[in-house]
Amino acid sequence: MRLRNVLVGMTCCMFSTVYAQEELPRELAGSGTVATGRTSVTLWSIAIESQNADGVITGKMNWHGRLCIAKDHPFTGSYRDRLLEFSAPEIDPKCGAWTAKLKQTSASEFAFEGTLSTTVGGTASVVLKPR
DSSP: OHHHHHHHHHHHHHHHTOSOOOOOOSEEEEEEEEEESEEEEEEEEEEEEEEOTTSEEEEEEEEEOSSOEEEEEEEEEEEETTEEEEEEOOSSTTTOOEEEEEEESOSSSOOEEEEEEETTSOEEEEEEEEO
């Protein structure tokens, strides 16, 4: 009987972690601020193409910077526990590969703040909101 109670308790807890994450909007857009000697503000956006129940996402990003431009650049990542993280491979040596880490700033809406970094040393403070 004791083993049965343990198994029932474990089954209950295991299923509680399987629930799907809240679904992200298909498109989010915002701005990024880069301060490298001279501060510049640029527009950027992401389009979510797929989101699995475990939070894994794929999509494309656009970045319209002064020195670096990415258009429909594919990325993979995750959205779990109000944290949006993704990475995109290098397609232009002057931009490098990309890594984004953004925290949802409000439980009631999909507003995010965080950083977007490249392997060539650029880091931007970024915000995103649904389009």
